[in-house]
Amino acid sequence: MIPVTKPFVPDYFDYQHLLQGIWFRNWWTNNGPVLQQYQQALQDYLGVDSVQILGNGTLALQLAFRALDLKGKVLTTPFSYVATTSSLVWEGLEPVFVDINPQTFNIDPEKIEERVDEQTSAILATHCFGNTCDIDRIDAIAKKYGLKVIYDASHCFGTLYKGRPVFEFGDISTLSLHATKPVHCVEGGAIFARDPQVQERIFYMHNFGHDGPESYRGLGINAKNSELHAALGMVVLKHADVILEKRSEVAAHYQQLLSGSRLSFQGIQEHCSPNHAYVPVVFETEEALLHVKSALEKHQIYPRRYFYPGLNQLPYVATAPFSEPTPVPVLEHVSKRIICLPTYFELDAKQREEIARIIIQTLEEKEIVYSA
Numbered sequence: 001m002i003p004v005t006k007p008f009v010p011d012y013f014d015y016q017h018l019l020q021g022i023w024f025r026n027w028w029t030n031n032g033p034v035l036q037q038y039q040q041a042l043q044d045y046l047g048v049d050s051v052q053i054l055g056n057g058t059l060a061l062q063l064a065f066r067a068l069d070l071k072g073k074v075l076t077t078p079f080s081y082v083a084t085t086s087s088l089v090w091e092g093l094e095p096v097f098v099d100i101n102p103q104t105f106n107i108d109p110e111k112i113e114e115r116v117d118e119q120t121s122a123i124l125a126t127h128c129f130g131n132t133c134d135i136d137r138i139d140a141i142a143k144k145y146g147l148k149v150i151y152d153a154s155h156c157f158g159t160l161y162k163g164r165p166v167f168e169f170g171d172i173s174t175l176s177l178h179a180t181k182p183v184h185c186v187e188g189g190a191i192f193a194r195d196p197q198v199q200e201r202i203f204y205m206h207n208f209g210h211d212g213p214e215s216y217r218g219l220g221i222n223a224k225n226s227e228l229h230a231a232l233g234m235v236v237l238k239h240a241d242v243i244l245e246k247r248s249e250v251a252a253h254y255q256q257l258l259s260g261s262r263l264s265f266q267g268i269q270e271h272c273s274p275n276h277a278y279v280p281v282v283f284e285t286e287e288a289l290l291h292v293k294s295a296l297e298k299h300q301i302y303p304r305r306y307f308y309p310g311l312n313q314l315p316y317v318a319t320a321p322f323s324e325p326t327p328v329p330v331l332e333h334v335s336k337r338i339i340c341l342p343t344y345f346e347l348d349a350k351q352r353e354e355i356a357r358i359i360i361q362t363l364e365e366k367e368i369v370y371s372a
């Protein structure tokens, strides 16, 4: 069976070594020594000034909105994982969808300004599949209208923009360290705020607001992570270079194998060095996608329809109290034709060749006029 992804599994004895320390210290959570070590190692590896590790990437988004005091409407992408939108609604904010760019699949800066109104407080944009948004243009629009910018950089471990870590951009960036991500700690997330005062606020917020055993800096929640997760994160992080190299190799191999067939790849944003966390391909029609998907499934190969349907279709955003959803035709056109191919560390060249062979053969065999 070939699933769309598999978690990277580090050396068991490396983990056991850290586990032993945790066991005998009897310090399992609450900013323990392994978590602190992991946080420092992550900061060094990513080349950022500061980072706060959290329980997951969804909490990172929720804390971001709180830390920036967002109110009212937030302009966002309809093409992302559900957490990007659900966390806004969860925090009492109104998502306002802006259509995507047909090549990069990220929010289209051309279409942001027409959606800004007096209730808009921020832009929440996802760097989809590890390929950055047009950061310069988004930041310029945000500056013009006095909006905050949050980048959902959940997919972006190792992605660079203009040679710099992508987490340095926007007011806040968030990362997921979930087991499905190339570099992970099973369940985890991280948050990067540009303003040190905001980062400090997040530090207190993520631990119930405590600034001492009997005193509180403000409102907070439990968004902490544990020593067990941090230990797993530490041993995975040791392999980050090879994990990322392997992702590039897999993406380049698929591109080579599938070039000339009736599908297209994600367009990479200018100035972005992507991490190839995913390998999305777009077919000419949904019909073609469904044929290929079922042909692959017959061979126990399971790609995923990331992201389908669009987030504008979520039942809780398509209704009152939110404004009438705006049309997002590019999203509709892309989301029904896109699929992510299996991509994980152990996926070998033969398996990639087999996947490509089935795709090419299915597209050729089906004598369907795939009218776009």
Ligand SMILES: Cc1ncc(COP(=O)(O)O)c(C=O)c1O
Binding pocket: 056, 057, 058, 059, 080, 081, 083, 084, 126, 152, 154, 155, 175, 176, 177, 178, 188, 189
């Ligand atoms: C774009 C995006 N945002 C947010 C999340 C949520 O991250 P987590 O699963 O760590 O809560 C994910 C997770 O897959 C994601 O892909």
